[in-house]
Amino acid sequence: MNLFETSRQVTVLGAGMVGVSCALALQAKGWSVTLVDQQAPGEETSHGNAGVISRSSLLPFNRPGLWQNLPAMLLRPGPNLKIRPSALSHWQWLWRFLWHAKRSSFEVTTVALDGLIQLSSDTHRAWLKKAHVESRLRDTGWLWLYAHAAAFESGAASREVLQEFGVACEVLNAPSLQALEPHLAPAFSHALWVKDAASVDNPRAVVKAYVAQFLEAGGQLVQSKVIALQQQPSGWQWVNPDGGVHWTPNIVVAMGPWSECLLEASQLQNNFKVNMGFERGYHRHFQPVEGVRLGRPIYDLSGAYVLSPMKDEQGADILRMTTGVELAARDEGSNLQQLECAENAARRVLPMKSAVPGSDWLGARPTTPDSRPVIGEAPNAPGLWLAFGHQHIGFSTGPGTGVLLSELMSKEATSIDPRPFAPQRF
Ligand SMILES: Cc1cc2nc3c(=O)[nH]c(=O)nc-3n(C[C@H](O)[C@H](O)[C@H](O)COP(=O)(O)OP(=O)(O)OC[C@H]3O[C@@H](n4cnc5c(N)ncnc54)[C@H](O)[C@@H]3O)c2cc1C
Structure with missing residues (x-):
């Protein structure tokens, strides 16, 4: 029997x-865990998101109907989707992503994501409490806002699916x-209040609180860049930029948008290539006008932004505006056009002070062709475990991913069906 089959020692990259959740869940099962990152925890994609944890996220972007809407989306691109020429470097992802916009894939993906989201929500609640940061969670749902009746009608198919899954929602008219949100301008004819949803007031602070919990329970945190993995007769080595090698019986790759390129650099993709794409998104912060507040995140569908009430690192109230999708190569420089459009639209519905200087941020939602993470x-690589590709919902679904991965690694019965997430599907 190989060491990776008996040892309960693991390094999470x-x-x-996602990585922090894997570390916490494995630690809870008695594994000795080292967590490695080139930065402090929670400084990348898990920092910049909208902090929404919602069952409505079971709806992937590539769904039936996408093909019919595609010509209009390409000919008259709206603020929801910008496609830059460098996106063509990921044409294989794009093609496969579109190919999965069919009923059969949609059915598997929605059931799988719903299971992962529900497992994650329960786990988030338990961990927030354990880490003494449950006050960061707001159980007020989130709102999808429609400017006119035709826009509301165009969302009927999504609402039907949410109803089928029993996601608690309420349709609101303008009054x-x-x-519910008295400070919003009367710019919307309808809204969908997704009640099976919560949000956090500072996603980075939540990741850091989970890491503090992990360290308190004896976990190790190492700050280092990882440039390659090497398979050993027994176990794995990860390599840092100085050529230093670090042996471990088991390794988890949970590097979000950077995961697949580490596998490529390590030439570990012989029988396995995910073909990830990057749905990039921006955020910008605003100081709220005194006395003006939102009780929950809002998603303005025609303005193509989410506005989330949050707290900055000093605990002051801010509004974080996040944008729709920009398809481009992961590392291409930012183009502020989408942010500017979103800001113009947001200012029409809520009074806000000026943008917080230096708050502009760009991240890449790591998306697999079928919109399901790889877990x-x-x-053909025993001891090498994968947890990446969480697209728009990795902040919410990190904890469920950690629980599922820890059950698989511990050879236990799993809380949800692991097959839709299996790397073997690629
Ligand atoms: C605009 C926007 C809004 C979003 N809103 C939401 C939302 O409301 N709800 C939700 O659930 N999700 C949301 N998401 C998606 C969510 O943020 C991501 O799915 C999630 O953060 C991915 O987490 P991760 O741990 O996989 O990746 P990351 O948080 O990016 O973590 C990867 C880590 O790997 C490290 N790393 C990378 N390369 C190396 C290396 N070579 N060596 C060592 N370490 C390395 C990085 O430093 C980083 O800490 C949003 C995303 C965007 C962009």
Whole structure:
């Protein structure tokens, strides 16, 4: 029997929400865990998101109907989706992503994501409490806002799916929306209040609180860049930029948008290539006008932004505006056009002070062709475990990913069906 099959020692690469969740869940099962990141924990994608944890996220972007809407999306691109020429470097992802916009894939993906989201929500609640930061969670749902009746009608298919899954929602007309969020301008004819949803007031602070919990329970945190992995007769080595090698019986790659390129650099993709794409998104912070507040994140569908009430690192109130999708190469420089459009739209519905200087941020949602994260052991590479590709919902689904991975690694019965997430599907 190989060491990786008996040893309960593991190194987790990447300290975003997904890696930290894997570390916590493995530690809870008695594994001795080292967490490695080139930065402090929670400084990348898991920092910049909108902090929404919602069952409505079971709906992937590539769904039936996408093909019919595609010509209009390409000919008259709206603020929701910008495509830059460098996106073509990921044409294989794009093609496969579109190919999965069919009923059969949609059915598997929605069921799988719903299971992962529910497992994650329960786990988040338990961990927030354990880390003494449960006050960061707001159980007030989130709002999808429609400017006119035709926009509301175009969302009927999504609402039907949410109903099928029993996601608690309430349709609001303009007066009931006004009663719920009195500071919003009367710019919306309808809203969907997704009640099976919560949000946090500072995603980075939550990741850091989970890491503090992990360290308190005896976990190790190492700050180092990882440039390659090497398979050993027994176990794995990860390599740092100085050529230093670090042996471990088991390794988890949870480096979000950087995961697949580490596998490529390590020439570990013989029988396995995910073909990841990057749905980039921006954020900008605003100081709220005194007395003006939102009780929950809002998603303005025509303005193509989410506005989330949050706290900055000093505990002051801020509004974080996040944008729709920009398809581009992961590392291409930023283009502020989408942010500017979103800001113009947001200012029409909520009074806000000026943008917080230096707050502009760009991140890349790491997306697999079928919109399902990769969770499980890499094919033909015993001891190499994968947890990446969480697209728009990795902040919410990190904890469920950690629980599922820890069950698979501990050879236990799993809380949810692992097959839709298995790396073998690629
Ligand atoms: C605009 C926007 C809004 C979003 N809103 C939401 C939301 O409301 N709810 C939600 O659930 N999700 C949301 N998401 C998605 C979510 O943020 C991501 O799915 C999630 O953060 C991915 O987490 P991760 O741990 O996989 O990646 P990351 O958080 O990016 O972590 C990867 C880690 O790997 C480290 N790393 C990278 N390369 C190396 C290396 N070579 N060596 C060592 N370490 C390395 C990085 O430093 C980083 O800490 C949003 C994303 C964006 C962009």
